[in-house]
Amino acid sequence: MSIERVAIIGLGLLGGSVGLAVAEHLPGVATTGYDADPDVRRRAAERGLVGTVCDTPEDAVAEADLVVLCVPVGAMGAAARSFAAALPEPAIVSDVGSSKQSVGQALAEALPGRCVIPAHPVAGTERSGPDAGFASLFHRRWCILTPPADADPAAVAQLSTFWEALGAKVETMDAAHHDLVLAVTSHIPHLIAYTIVGTASDLEDVTRSEVIKYSAGGFRDFTRIAASDPTMWRDVFLTNRDAVLEMLGRFTEDLTALQRAIRRDDGEALFDLFTRTRDIRRSIVEQGQDDARPDFGRADH
Numbered sequence: 001m002s003i004e005r006v007a008i009i010g011l012g013l014l015g016g017s018v019g020l021a022v023a024e025h026l027p028g029v030a031t032t033g034y035d036a037d038p039d040v041r042r043r044a045a046e047r048g049l050v051g052t053v054c055d056t057p058e059d060a061v062a063e064a065d066l067v068v069l070c071v072p073v074g075a076m077g078a079a080a081r082s083f084a085a086a087l088p089e090p091a092i093v094s095d096v097g098s099s100k101q102s103v104g105q106a107l108a109e110a111l112p113g114r115c116v117i118p119a120h121p122v123a124g125t126e127r128s129g130p131d132a133g134f135a136s137l138f139h140r141r142w143c144i145l146t147p148p149a150d151a152d153p154a155a156v157a158q159l160s161t162f163w164e165a166l167g168a169k170v171e172t173m174d175a176a177h178h179d180l181v182l183a184v185t186s187h188i189p190h191l192i193a194y195t196i197v198g199t200a201s202d203l204e205d206v207t208r209s210e211v212i213k214y215s216a217g218g219f220r221d222f223t224r225i226a227a228s229d230p231t232m233w234r235d236v237f238l239t240n241r242d243a244v245l246e247m248l249g250r251f252t253e254d255l256t257a258l259q260r261a262i263r264r265d266d267g268e269a270l271f272d273l274f275t276r277t278r279d280i281r282r283s284i285v286e287q288g289q290d291d292a293r294p295d296f297g298r299a300d301h
Contacts, residue, residue, distance in 0.1 A: 002065070002158070003029065003065045003066045003092070003158055003161075003162055004028070004029055004030065004065055005029070005030045005031075005032070005063050005064050005065050005066075006018075006022055006029055006030070006031050006032075006064060006065070006066045006067075006068065006162075007031075007032045007033065007034075007060045007061040007064035007066070007067045007068070008031065008032070008033040008034075008049075008050055008060075008067075008068050008070055009033070009034055009035075009057055009060065009061075009067065009068070009069045009070060009071060009079050009083070010034075010035055010069060010070035010071040010079070011033050011034075011035040011040050011041065011044040011049055011050070011053070011070070011130050011133075012035075012040070012070065012128050012129050012130060012132065012133070012229075013124060013125065013127060013128050013129065013132040013133050013137075013229075014070045014096045014121070014123075014124065014133070014137075015033065015035070015049070015068070015070030015096075015133070016044065016047070016049040016130050016132065016133025017123075017132075017133040017134055017135065017137040017138065018068055018070065018096070018133075018166070019031050019033060019044075019049040019050040019133070020048075020049060020133055020134060020135035021135045021136075021137065021138060021166040021167065022166070023048075023051075023135070024135040025135075025165050025166055025167065026162075026165050026166075030051055030052075031050040031051045031052070032050055032051065032052045032053075032054055032059070032060045032061075032063075032064065033049060033050035033052070033053050033054065033060060034053070034054045034055075034056065034057045034059070034060035035053075035130075040129070040130050041053050041055070043129075043130040043131065044130045047130060047131070047133075049130060049133060057079070057082045057083035057086075058082075058083050058085065058086035059086075060083065061083045061086055061087050061088070061091070062086050062088070063088065064087075064088060064091050065088075065090070065091055065092065066091065066092045066093075066094065066158075066159070066162065067083070067087065067091055067092070067093045067094070068094050068095065068096065069093070069094070069095040069096070069097075069107075070095070070096050072097075072229075072231050072232045072234075072235040073097040073098070073099050073102060073103055073232070073235045073236055073239045074234075074235030074238065074239060075235070076095060076097060076102075076103050076106045076107060076110075077106035077107070077109060077110045078110075080093065080106070080107050080110035080111050081110045084110060084111055087111065087114065090115070091114070091115065092115045092116075092117060092155050092158065092159055093107060093111055093114060093115065093116045093117070094116075094117050094118060094119045094159055095107070095118055095119060095120075096119065096120065096121055097118070097120060097236075098120050098122075098182055098186060098187070098236055098240075099179055099182070099187075099236055099239040099240035099243075100118050100120060100144075100146040100175040100178045100179055101175045101176055101179050101240075102239035102240065103118050103239070104116070104118045104146060104148060104175050108148070115151070115152060115155050116148070116151075117145060117146075117147045117148075117151055117155060117156055117159050118145070118146045118147075118175065119143055119144065119145050119146070119159065119163070120143065120144045120146070120178065120182070121137075121138050121141060121142075121143040121144075121163065121168055122141055122142045122143070122144065122182075122186070123137050123138050123141035123168075124137070124228075125137075126224050126225065126227040126228045128228075128229040128232070136167065138163070138166045138167045138168040139167035139168075140167065140168075140169065141167075141168055141169070142168065142169050142170075142171055143163040143168040143169070143170050143171070144170075144171050144172070144173055144178055145159060145160060145163075145170060145171070145172045145173075146172070146173060146174065146175040146178050147172065156172070160172075176243075179240050179242075179243040180243045180246070180247070182240070182243075183240060183243035183244050183246070183247040184247045184250075187236060187237065187240060187243075187244050187247070188244065188247050188248060188251055189225065190225055190226075190228065190233055190236075191237065191244070191248070192222075192251075193222040193223075193225035193226040194225075194226050194233075196219070196222050196226075197219075197222055197223050197226040198226075200219070257269075258270075258273070261273075
């Protein structure tokens with residue numbers, strides 16, 4: 001079986017980007033889509049995010065070779081159950097969620113005996129909704145597949161080829177390991193961003209207008225991250241609870257050590273840490289995962 005018909009459930013940033021990327025890179029593949037919000041379905045049809053916007057999830061998946069769930073991770077199980085009865089027997093079911101153990105379990109329970117291969121394209125922006133998607137979102141970004149132990153190797157290969165066609169680089173790993181890696185590279189940074197922006201807004205001796213007016217680059221970047229979709233990130237923290245708490249404990253210990261170094265005027269410890277972290281930044285740029293231009297390549301407004 002080759003992937004010739006793709007159904008996308010959830011037509012926001014990621015779902016819309018998948019649809020647009022398929023149209024651009026795989027023009028022979030037909031796409032259908034569904035979103036629970038009728039306003040999103042209307043806008044998705046206007047933008048042409050998929051070939052056919054359906055009024056029910058059953059209609060969307062009825063002839064699909066691949067179903068990609070692009071809903072918040074806490075809603076994966078319910079979304080899968082909504083179309084389970086109409087799902088063709090050989091279809092591959094995947095997703096784009098950033099916590100994989102919980103999603104894999106939810107989809108396996110909702111679709112027993114079906115071909116479920118969880119996936120996570122490590123790509124996105126702080127924007128959300130049907131107007132946020134764009135075809136190049138996955139270019140040169142990693143897509144991590146976390147197939148269960150009994151997954152069909154041919155289906156895993158097909159899904160890998162699909163993501164590579166959309167411009168992604170594909171890696172396969174264990175779901176538990178994925179969740180630990182993403183806890184430190186994505187989830188904890190978001191938690192820190194939400195916290196520091198919340199702290200700034202709660203300060204009594206610094207006005208909200210001053211926080212906004214004098215935002216330097218660092219704080220401004222925190223606000224960009226903290227503007228991410230609240231439903232999605234609420235679900236990420238709750239579904240990846242164990243890994244997030246483990247990494248948060250490590251971070252808290254390191255933060256305490258940094259606090260101690262500042263209190264003790266330990267400039268050497270601070271310099272050593274900042275040198276090590278700068279090397280990490282350089283490695284990220286060298287691997288093409290970010291832009292080395294000043295101000296991260298953003299236009300100066």
